Amino acid sequence: MSAGPRLVIVLSGKRKSGKDYLSDQLVSRLEQHASSATAQDKAAATLTSTGTPSAGLVRVVRLSGPLKEQYAKEHNLDFQELLAASQYKETYRADMIKWGEAKRNADPSFFCRTATAGADTFQIWIVSDARRASDLDYFRTAFGSRCFAVRVVASDAARESRGYVFTAGVDDAESECGLDGAAFDLVVRNDGEQGTLQAGIDALVKMALDACSMNA
Ligand SMILES: Nc1ncnc2c1ncn2[C@@H]1O[C@H](COP(=O)(O)OP(=O)(O)OP(=O)(O)O)[C@@H](O)[C@H]1O
Numbered sequence: 001m002s003a004g005p006r007l008v009i010v011l012s013g014k015r016k017s018g019k020d021y022l023s024d025q026l027v028s029r030l031e032q033h034a035s036s037a038t039a040q041d042k043a044a045a046t047l048t049s050t051g052t053p054s055a056g057l058v059r060v061v062r063l064s065g066p067l068k069e070q071y072a073k074e075h076n077l078d079f080q081e082l083l084a085a086s087q088y089k090e091t092y093r094a095d096m097i098k099w100g101e102a103k104r105n106a107d108p109s110f111f112c113r114t115a116t117a118g119a120d121t122f123q124i125w126i127v128s129d130a131r132r133a134s135d136l137d138y139f140r141t142a143f144g145s146r147c148f149a150v151r152v153v154a155s156d157a158a159r160e161s162r163g164y165v166f167t168a169g170v171d172d173a174e175s176e177c178g179l180d181g182a183a184f185d186l187v188v189r190n191d192g193e194q195g196t197l198q199a200g201i202d203a204l205v206k207m208a209l210d211a212c213s214m215n216a
Contacts, residue, residue: 005059005125007211008143009204012130012179013152015171016164018190020085022152022201023060023128029205030058030124033214057212059122064129066114067100074099085163094169101174104134112138124208132178148207150200151184158191 188200
């Protein structure tokens with residue numbers, strides 16, 4: 001039986017704060033480390049974010065993945081379009097939130113369990129979209145000190161420049177506000193000033209490589 005992940009980085013933040021952007025940057029930096037490793041090291045630590053069955057270093061876990069997949073099936077929608085940062089996703093977001101809420105009320109850890117199924121062979125998990133206290137509780141309870149909670153913060157102006165427009169029923173819902181008062185291990189600012197973001201990325205990459213006993 002696998003020992004599970006060595007480090008679980010749980011990202012949360014408001015809409016368009018840059019959670020996916022940060023997640024992509026982390027994967028890309030870790031991939032660079034893998035490609036500069038020796039051929040032998042590479043064989044032992046194949047990096048992938050897509051989830052092949054072989055052992056790998058990093059896996060991006062999207063809690064909204066199973067939610068969107070099931071919602072798309074039940075409503076005859078395009079699952080891939082719902083995953084993208086598109087207008088299509090925004091059109092269905094409010095209804096999807098309500099639908100997910102009902103599922104979660106019946107079983108609070110359903111989406112966390114489903115999204116991480118099969119990820120045990122990966123050493124680093126990046127959970128890219130924690131939204132509720134129950135999401136964070138799930139990973140803290142399951143992984144203790146191996147869980148590292150990161151809040152991505154951006155100004156309204158920065159978020160608006162990325163397409164954010166306040167929407168009642170979305171931006172005042174639990175999915176946006178459920179972690180407003182939570183305690184985080186690290187807060188990363190992503191206002192568009194690359195230096196601040198890079199410092200956060202550097203710290204997280206170092207932590208991930210340390211957890212895997214790899215050199216930074
Ligand atoms: N520092 C940055 N530099 C350049 N582009 C960025 C930066 N941060 C975010 N973006 C871009 O802004 C857009 C929104 O960011 P992203 O999708 O990462 O936000 P999010 O927090 O995951 O949003 P949501 O909750 O809606 O999924 C994306 O197109 C992303 O590429």
